[in-house]
Amino acid sequence: MDEPPLEPFDIDEAFRRLRAAVAPFPKAAMFDLREQGYDSPFEQLVGALISVRTRDETTLAACLRLFPEARTPEQLLALDEPRLVSLLQGVGFREVKARDLKEIARRILDEHGGRVPDTLDGLTAFRGVGPKIAALTLATGFGRPAICVDIHVHRITNRWGYVSTRTPEKTAEALAEVLPERYWIEINERLVPFGKFICTAGRPRCSTCPLRPMCRRVGVEASR
Numbered sequence: 001m002d003e004p005p006l007e008p009f010d011i012d013e014a015f016r017r018l019r020a021a022v023a024p025f026p027k028a029a030m031f032d033l034r035e036q037g038y039d040s041p042f043e044q045l046v047g048a049l050i051s052v053r054t055r056d057e058t059t060l061a062a063c064l065r066l067f068p069e070a071r072t073p074e075q076l077l078a079l080d081e082p083r084l085v086s087l088l089q090g091v092g093f094r095e096v097k098a099r100d101l102k103e104i105a106r107r108i109l110d111e112h113g114g115r116v117p118d119t120l121d122g123l124t125a126f127r128g129v130g131p132k133i134a135a136l137t138l139a140t141g142f143g144r145p146a147i148c149v150d151i152h153v154h155r156i157t158n159r160w161g162y163v164s165t166r167t168p169e170k171t172a173e174a175l176a177e178v179l180p181e182r183y184w185i186e187i188n189e190r191l192v193p194f195g196k197f198i199c200t201a202g203r204p205r206c207s208t209c210p211l212r213p214m215c216r217r218v219g220v221e222a223s224r
Helices: 013-020 027-037 042-052 056-066 075-078 081-087 096-109 119-122 131-142 149-160 169-177 184-199
Strands: none
Touching: 013 119, 013 184, 027 042, 027 131, 042 056, 042 096, 042 131, 075 096, 081 096, 119 131, 119 149, 131 169, 149 169, 149 184
């Protein structure tokens, strides 16, 4: 049986459907922490760095252990490194991240008067902080329009046919050209859970996806 013609891709309608679709699922870690009150630029920077190559559930648990002891650069710098490594139990590359976090805290105090830089260049000058972490910090810590492109945002926006790129870096550039600024922060918030539970990497749940009528399904060979 032939499928009905695709609807035009309407980004406003896509976000309306996304909000409803992901409402039952756990939030992306940094947005969850923000809602729990861990919303300072420093906490969001620390959490974003911890999240690299680490599952959201593990990131959230580690941050909820760490922040009661260290919510500021001064407090984090005062932690001895073995204690910090212990608090990061389960986190990928925790020894490296503990070292980088202490160095970042020191530089924030010594070079920035205790304030987290609020620019992409300022954030990426820290060891271990790439464009994705910097964009996420600007978005969730400062409320600045910034597009954080992780594997979910990259995969899904290309699958929709909204952009056509080969790397997350190129996806970030393409989205900056076509995505209305009002969605720059929200796109990561919605597409992380959407990508984990509905529009998965392998065999996405197309049969029950509310965006199916407008999705081009680029690259989808098998679905549920």
